[in-house]
Amino acid sequence: MLFKxxxxxxKKLRDVGYISSQEIATVVYLAGVTKKPVxxxxxxxxxxxxxxxxxxxxxxxxxxxxxxxxxxxxxKALYDWEYSKQLLYTxxxxxxxxxxxxxxxxxxxxxxxxxxxxxxxxxxxxxxxxPLLQAISSEKPVVLLIDEIDKSDxxxxxxxxxxxxxxxxxxxxxxxxxxxxxxxxxxxxxxxxELSDTLKRRCLHLHIDYPDMNRELGILLVKFPGIDRxxxxxxxxxxxxxxxxDLKKKPCVSETVDWTRSLIALQMFEIKxxxxxxxxxxxxxxxxxxxxVREHYSRPPKGGFSCA
Amino acid sequence: MxxxxxxxxxxxxxxxxxxxxxxxxDAVRCLELIDLAPEExxxxxxxxxxxxxxxxEELFDRIFDLYFHALQIGADDMRARALSSRLVDLVETFGxxxxxxxxxxxxxxxLAGNRAAFLQELQKILELEADMPELPFSDILSPLQQKIxxxxxxxxxxxxxxxxxxxxxxxxxxxxxxxLGLAGHMQAExxxxxxxxxxxxxxxxxxxxxxxxxxxxxxxxxxxREVHLAIERLARQLRDLVARQYxxxxxxxxxxKKTLRRAACYQGIPLELYFRRRQKRKSKVVALxxxxxxxxxxxxxxxxxxxxxxDCLSRVRSFVFIARVTDVxxxxxxxxxxxxxDRIMTRFKLxxxxxxxxxxxxERDHVDADLEISDYGAAFSQFKEEFISVLDKxxxxxxxxxxxxxxxxxxxxxxxxxxxxxxxxxxxxxEPERLWGVGDSAIETYRPFCDDVRPCxxxxxxxxxxxxxxx
Numbered sequence: 209m210l211f212k213x214x215x216x217x218x219k220k221l222r223d224v225g226y227i228s229s230q231e232i233a234t235v236v237y238l239a240g241v242t243k244k245p246v247x248x249x250x251x252x253x254x255x256x257x258x259x260x261x262x263x264x265x266x267x268x269x270x271x272x273x274x275x276x277x278x279x280x281x282x283x284k285a286l287y288d289w290e291y292s293k294q295l296l297y298t299x300x301x302x303x304x305x306x307x308x309x310x311x312x313x314x315x316x317x318x319x320x321x322x323x324x325x326x327x328x329x330x331x332x333x334x335x336x337x338x339p340l341l342q343a344i345s346s347e348k349p350v351v352l353l354i355d356e357i358d359k360s361d362x363x364x365x366x367x368x369x370x371x372x373x374x375x376x377x378x379x380x381x382x383x384x385x386x387x388x389x390x391x392x393x394x395x396x397x398x399x400x401x402e403l404s405d406t407l408k409r410r411c412l413h414l415h416i417d418y419p420d421m422n423r424e425l426g427i428l429l430v431k432f433p434g435i436d437r438x439x440x441x442x443x444x445x446x447x448x449x450x451x452x453x454d455l456k457k458k459p460c461v462s463e464t465v466d467w468t469r470s471l472i473a474l475q476m477f478e479i480k481x482x483x484x485x486x487x488x489x490x491x492x493x494x495x496x497x498x499x500x501v502r503e504h505y506s507r508p509p510k511g512g513f514s515c516a
Numbered sequence: 517m518x519x520x521x522x523x524x525x526x527x528x529x530x531x532x533x534x535x536x537x538x539x540x541x542d543a544v545r546c547l548e549l550i551d552l553a554p555e556e557x558x559x560x561x562x563x564x565x566x567x568x569x570x571x572x573e574e575l576f577d578r579i580f581d582l583y584f585h586a587l588q589i590g591a592d593d594m595r596a597r598a599l600s601s602r603l604v605d606l607v608e609t610f611g612x613x614x615x616x617x618x619x620x621x622x623x624x625x626x627l628a629g630n631r632a633a634f635l636q637e638l639q640k641i642l643e644l645e646a647d648m649p650e651l652p653f654s655d656i657l658s659p660l661q662q663k664i665x666x667x668x669x670x671x672x673x674x675x676x677x678x679x680x681x682x683x684x685x686x687x688x689x690x691x692x693x694x695x696l697g698l699a700g701h702m703q704a705e706x707x708x709x710x711x712x713x714x715x716x717x718x719x720x721x722x723x724x725x726x727x728x729x730x731x732x733x734x735x736x737x738x739x740x741r742e743v744h745l746a747i748e749r750l751a752r753q754l755r756d757l758v759a760r761q762y763x764x765x766x767x768x769x770x771x772x773k774k775t776l777r778r779a780a781c782y783q784g785i786p787l788e789l790y791f792r793r794r795q796k797r798k799s800k801v802v803a804l805x806x807x808x809x810x811x812x813x814x815x816x817x818x819x820x821x822x823x824x825x826x827d828c829l830s831r832v833r834s835f836v837f838i839a840r841v842t843d844v845x846x847x848x849x850x851x852x853x854x855x856x857x858d859r860i861m862t863r864f865k866l867x868x869x870x871x872x873x874x875x876x877x878x879e880r881d882h883v884d885a886d887l888e889i890s891d892y893g894a895a896f897s898q899f900k901e902e903f904i905s906v907l908d909k910x911x912x913x914x915x916x917x918x919x920x921x922x923x924x925x926x927x928x929x930x931x932x933x934x935x936x937x938x939x940x941x942x943x944x945x946x947e948p949e950r951l952w953g954v955g956d957s958a959i960e961t962y963r964p965f966c967d968d969v970r971p972c973x974x975x976x977x978x979x980x981x982x983x984x985x986x987x
Contacts, residue, residue: 213550213551214550214551214557230554230556230557230560231556231559231560231563233557234550234556234557234560234561234564235560235561235564237549237550238546238549238550238561238564241549242542242545242546242549244542246564247568249570250570291781291782291787292781292782295781295782295783362756399570401752401756405534405568408568408569409536409538409539409568411568412542412546412564412565413563413564413565413567413568413569414564415567415570415573456852
């Protein structure tokens with residue numbers, strides 16, 4: 209099942225609680241139809257990973273996630289060959305092997321016999337599939353999320369490129385496996401390091417920025433169904449004011465959501481400077497930033513916070 | 517449609533985006549799939565295919581607006597259709613007069629509603645501009661504009677007298693003016709797009725001055741910023757390189773313990789070998805920078821690069837001195853790199869008017885009555901007394917200064933003690949080599965106590981030095 213058109217993509221994502229923008233919906237739809245991976249970039253916490261999850265949910269597909277980190281290699285991303293299991297099997301089956309070659313007279317004959325059983329020794333049974341292989345060999349179409357690709361090593365990127373171009377994997381012991389269904393691939397990046405041009409060229413690029421007023425409001429309304437609209441508007445406005453300050457780490461959507469949740473839990477339904485100061489540690493994750501916000505709100509009100 | 521898209525892609529390329537043929541093909545495929553009537557999906561589809569980096573998005577949006585909005589005239593313009601025959605006549609008349617100039621012809625075409633020809637011309641010009649920054653297109657335009665306006669009035673007056681259609685004349689007037697305005701607007705819009713720093717702006721052809729070779733003291737504010745950008749890129753490259761080297765180097769001695777443990781899975785046969793990670797020796801760095809008036813210009817760059825590649829070094833301490841040594845490591849630790857440098861510079865009142873790269877751009881009166889003069893002897897002696905403990909056998913001491921002692925005691929013996937306490941001393945001199953040892957320069961006196969004395973006048977020299985230090 210795929211999205212039928214842009215509007216359909218937007219609606220389906222909305223149904224699973226993801227408020228998209230026109231651009232996001234378009235790119236997601238196009239990626240689905242053209243079967244190209246999407247490279248999602250943007251500041252931390254704007255919902256890059258969330259998008260992949262939402263797409264999986266909307267399409268009712270399984271989400272397979274590969275978290276990248278420095279030192280990630282093939283055996284952790286693609287597959288692992290389980291030697292120990294293979295050895296164990298061989299040992300346990302020793303007697304059976306004896307049976308098979310019992311009536312052979314010469315060594316070559318015995319070898320031929322065993323060769324006939326080769327498939328049993330080198331079977332998929334001993335392959336431990338990791339996310340990439342899982343995504344490719346899955347019976348049903350899946351959504352593959354390769355998270356924080358920029359944290360992986362350049363070599364791994366090159367390796368990934370190979371897989372993303374023809375969706376097939378060669379396992380020396382068994383042979384080549386091609387994808388039955390091309391997975392819906394999302395790659396996310398925080399621009400920790402420049403990605404290679406080739407990888408970028410393969411992908412559709414989607415830059416998710418801090419949401420605009422309406423979208424952020426929409427997100428709050430969806431996440432907190434009973435929320436008072438005026439209250440939500442005030443929250444969004446306050447967060448936007450803070451975001452405009454020169455902070456090291458700006459509060460993003462997930463922080464807005466967390467903040468709203470804490471405000472509701474604290475039963476504070478009015479956004480006053482004192483309230484903001486009191487709950488600042490939900491919004492700002494570093495002391496220097498918190499200090500800046502405090503300074504901003506302790507200034508005379510006309511230049512600073514406006515309740516209008 | 518395809519024609520328009522190709523043209524748009526060409527315009528984007530001319531503007532500095534890198535768009536490959538396959539990306540254009542993908543874009544066409546994508547456009548076939550969506551409803552083209554609303555604009556946002558159309559734009560999003562193009563953007564997803566053409567722009568692959570955040571920093572290019574702004575440029576793309578500008579070109580998009582220019583191509584699909586500013587230039588979108590003709591088709592739906594009823595006025596234009598009504599007047600088209602008149603317009604074509606008009607343009608032909610002018611065309612005959614200006615046959616010598618191709619771009620002028622295209623310009624007339626544009627007036628007549630033919631956007632494509634003009635764009636092609638514009639694109640040609642843009643491509644030319646990469647090599648020849650001084651192509652006089654904008655010069656063509658304004659006299660042309662004047663000429664046209666003048667002639668048009670002359671021509672139209674008798675014509676309107678003939679037909680008596682006053683309204684028609686006025687609307688023709690408006691239309692032409694509008695289009696002229698557009699063309700002028702376009703001229704003004706596009707070139708700034710070209711000036712956006714591309715990924716390898718450093719090597720871009722036609723750059724008036726080569727940043728790498730320019731002495732630090734001669735950089736303009738804009739250039740200094742670019743050097744800092746270049747340093748950032750260099751630092752990233754180095755970090756990448758070091759990470760890779762680290763991985764390659766880890767095949768060291770066999771780690772018996774781990775290998776045996778793993779071998780237990782295989783009936784005690786060591787099928788998989790584990791190697792002890794060989795830690796690459798990261799050097800500790802202590803930087804001692806002269807911030808007296810003669811040499812301070814190099815210091816911000818030095819500090820920036822040292823702290824940018826901090827991850828590749830095990831520890832960085834930094835000190836600045838004129839006559840008294842000040843430990844600035846804390847400042848560097850507590851603030852963002854550029855911010856910290858700014859603070860240090862302010863503390864020493866180091867802002868020459870044309871060079872206020874850091875922080876506010878207000879000019880400061882830096883001619884202090886009791887301006888400290890650099891005293892290497894005193895500084896070294898104080899460093900030896902107070903900070904000798906930061907030096908150890910793994911530390912590289914980097915001294916950045918011109919060695920101009922103002923004829924005071926150079927204090928060589930202190931440098932010697934410092935040298936004995938650390939692994940090596942590298943002296944970076946921001947002065948041109950031919951001035952070394954001239955006048956009050958004591959660099960030759962210091963030389964025997966340094967492991968290396970090297971010039972550090974510009975980005976290239978700094979780059980070479982840092983690369984050597986880190987790798």
